[in-house]
Amino acid sequence: MHKKLFIPGPSEVRPEMLQVLATPQIGHRSQDYKDLHAALIPKLKKLLYTEQEVFIFTCSSTGVMEAAIRNFCGKKVLSCVNGAFAERWYKMTVANNKPSKKLEVEWGNPIKPELIESELKTGDYDCMTVVMNESSTGVRSPIEQIAEVMKQYPNVSFCVDAVSCMAGDKIEADKLGIDIVLAGLQKCFALPAGLTVAMISNRAMAKAATIPNRGYYLDFLETKKYNDKAQTPATPAIPHIFALNAQMDRILNQEGLENRWARHIRMAEMVRKWAVGAGFTLFPEKGYESRTLTCINNTKGIPVADLNKELGKRGAVISNGYGDLKEKTFRIAHMGDLTEAEIRELLGWIGEIIPTLPAQK
Ligand SMILES: Cc1ncc(COP(=O)(O)O)c(C=O)c1O
Incomplete structure (x- = not known):
């Protein structure tokens, strides 16, 4: 798949x-x-x-x-x-x-x-x-x-x-x-x-x-x-x-430039809001968050590889942190032609999966 x-x-x-x-x-x-x-x-x-x-x-x-x-x-x-x-x-x-x-x-x-x-x-x-x-x-x-x-x-x-x-x-x-x-x-x-x-x-x-x-x-x-x-x-x-x-x-x-910029901002806001609501914090200094990807502090110590394994069964994949941030953060991209509905669905899945994962902290 x-x-x-x-x-x-x-x-x-x-x-x-x-x-x-x-x-x-x-x-x-x-x-x-x-x-x-x-x-x-x-x-x-x-x-x-x-x-x-x-x-x-x-x-x-x-x-x-x-x-x-x-x-x-x-x-x-x-x-x-x-x-x-x-x-x-x-x-x-x-x-x-x-x-x-x-x-x-x-x-x-x-x-x-x-x-x-x-x-x-x-x-x-x-x-x-x-x-x-x-x-x-x-x-x-x-x-x-x-x-x-x-x-x-x-x-x-x-x-x-x-x-x-x-x-x-x-x-x-x-x-x-x-x-x-x-x-x-x-x-x-x-x-x-x-x-x-x-x-x-x-x-x-x-x-x-x-x-x-x-x-x-x-x-x-x-x-x-x-x-x-x-x-x-x-x-x-x-x-x-x-x-x-x-x-x-x-x-x-078809989309129009202004609509494309606005959609990216809305998707970014959705992911940031979800992350904070789910008890995480954001990695970037406040006010300097990317509009196309969100880097989230893994404050709950969730095993990102396990999360991805479960997401994979639902047909999606997110990213762990980069380099030294590998397990300390995880990243959700909201770029390109992804829609708010797709982001909403992904966040729903993540919310569903997290409580089933082994707690690390
Ligand atoms: C911000 C940034 N700069 C440069 C690159 C390098 O791009 P490429 O590997 O396509 O040459 C990447 C790749 O992910 C990137 O994210």
Whole structure:
């Protein structure tokens, strides 16, 4: 039996989208492909409220995170770290031999704007990386307030990992002055992994032209050259592009962006309310909870693996904590195309199962 995915990616994919993935192939240099690519990009621009560049990359988000470092860092990166994925971005920076300072706060806390400002004031940096929605901790950093600080430092590239919130949480890229914001398809886009969407500012593109050793596969200038012709430099994941184009039609025309943002907020509120009502507490600092996944302190010491085993019999799966938080927390994702009815059903099941589990505390 398929278990419906309430984990922070990959997320549940609609059967009709799985069908779109099976569309017969076309050549990536054909007019049919160009028509598909040219139809898709403006839809992604609407999603991100941008009139600047939007590219699609055939790789997972990690590839584009690394590429952001290679394309934009000429001096030093301020690597904001408040969880596992932010830590990875820092490690990629080091692995690419770029000078970096790790600005670290405890897991569960957001990256606050004043912290960034105190570092940027030194004038040491030309790049800043931040994870908007830390999937390991369920924390949403206040990107809108961070943007106000970043506007005072236009020479510092503002790099945002929105992997687990793009297409589930509103990101007004141009208004916020973001230089790159990226996400793979397997979270809030509700499609399989394999493609990454990134908005890149004109300012950042101009800067990339001054940076040596940008690499080959994910050189943003080369990507733009092809994107201008509605193509990609190398063979793209065409099934995913068919599906993303169809999914963007659904998102924009059937659901509507504002409705999609509101649904995610309602689902998040349902899960938070349930957790507190059931006697748990939330892991993130209050006021900084993610809108697409909830990280819950396992204050009752429930065996999450046993809970999942029981959920599995009902056709669902949630996630345990990440890394060191494995048994200390558990995570329920409410992202993509999941509905409030599905979340309600899941919470009902969890409520039913918990009293039957062996008490650990
Ligand atoms: C916030 C965040 N950033 C980056 C990644 C890395 O994405 P991928 O493994 O698809 O490259 C993930 C994956 O879960 C994530 O949740």
